[in-house]
Amino acid sequence: MFTxxxxxxxxxxxxxxxxxxxxxxxxxxxxxDPSSGYRHYQAAQVPAAHLVKRLRDLEMPxxxxxxxxxxxxxxxxxxxxxxxxERMESALVKTLDTVAALRSLLTRDPDAAIGHRTVPAIxxxxxxxxxxxxxxxxxxxxxxxxxxARADATGPDGAVYEPTFFEQHAGEVTAxxxxxxxxxxxxxxxxxxxxxxxxxxxxxxxxxxxxxxxTTRGIGARGAIREHYLDDSTTEVLWPIR
Numbered sequence: 001m002f003t004x005x006x007x008x009x010x011x012x013x014x015x016x017x018x019x020x021x022x023x024x025x026x027x028x029x030x031x032x033d034p035s036s037g038y039r040h041y042q043a044a045q046v047p048a049a050h051l052v053k054r055l056r057d058l059e060m061p062x063x064x065x066x067x068x069x070x071x072x073x074x075x076x077x078x079x080x081x082x083x084x085x086e087r088m089e090s091a092l093v094k095t096l097d098t099v100a101a102l103r104s105l106l107t108r109d110p111d112a113a114i115g116h117r118t119v120p121a122i123x124x125x126x127x128x129x130x131x132x133x134x135x136x137x138x139x140x141x142x143x144x145x146x147x148x149a150r151a152d153a154t155g156p157d158g159a160v161y162e163p164t165f166f167e168q169h170a171g172e173v174t175a176x177x178x179x180x181x182x183x184x185x186x187x188x189x190x191x192x193x194x195x196x197x198x199x200x201x202x203x204x205x206x207x208x209x210x211x212x213x214x215t216t217r218g219i220g221a222r223g224a225i226r227e228h229y230l231d232d233s234t235t236e237v238l239w240p241i242r
Contacts, residue, residue: 001031001040011049018049026066027052060084101202112194112206114213119189119226119238123182125151126174133169137200143175153177156236158228160186166225174224191226191238192219198233210239 008015021027022039027049029039041049048069055065064080071077127143144157155178165171176186192214196206214220223240230236 001042004029004039004041007041007045007049010046011053013049013053021052024062026062026069055081055084058084058088097199097201101199101205112196112209114192114194114210116241117191117193117238119186119191121185121188122155122178123180123185124176125179125182126176126184128172128174130171131165131173133165136165136173139173140175144177147175147177151177151179151182154180156228156230158226160224160226162224163222186226189223190221190241192241193236193238195230196235196237200235203235203237206235206237210237214239214241 002010004015004018007013008018011018013021018027018039022029027045030042030045031040032038033040051068052065055068060068060081064084067080068077071080125147127147129139129143131139140159147153147157158176158178160174160176162172165173176184192210194206194210194213196203211220219241221240221242225240226238228236228238
């Protein structure tokens with residue numbers, strides 16, 4: 001039997017961590033002295049302790065580590081680990097994108113050019129829904145698939161976002177496709193317009209430039225913001241103005 005200190009040295013898990021893992025039932029000592037409360041571990045528990053340490057190094061939550069240790073077979077164990085690795089890879093991609101966006105802010109890429117435009121009323125095929133911030137991209141993709149299945153587009157896809165969508169991260173979004181004729185239409189309005197080139201998750205940079213432009217000039221109008229999706233990496237942003 002190892003004492004808890006010896007087991008700590010053998011596994012590189014601190015005594016504090018071992019006590020915590022015992023308390024939550026994750027890595028229970030083989031024996032606890034009923035009079036002294038001293039914990040003792042078997043040599044056969046060393047591999048499990050090493051596995052716990054590796055998984056904690058990978059930031060796996062304790063409940064999932066418990067699933068790994070309790071897995072009935074190697075396949076079940078590997079599925080839990082693979083699921084966590086997929087989440088880590090996804091988080092890594094997001095981190096790299098965020099780092100690239102931060103570098104862009106630090107190097108101060110040139111601001112988007114801004115123009116004014118009065119957009120006439122146009123007939124459109126539309127789908128509307130109250131959408132949360134995190135669901136918007138997937139909802140738009142599905143909505144555009146349905147719109148193109150039932151209508152022939154005469155221009156680029158677009159979306160209209162009500163102010164509550166930005167202010168509360170949930171609000172009405174209208175996906176639209178311009179068509180030759182329809183009972184639905186978008187009304188005429190005046191906008192300040194900027195074109196965003198690049199990743200969709202950096203669209204806030206163009207919004208910042210455009211919002212600052214209309215605010216400092218006192219020309220901003222309360223109303224919905226439009227986006228036109230010119231291609232996979234080009235988005236036209238239209239901010240309502242007086």
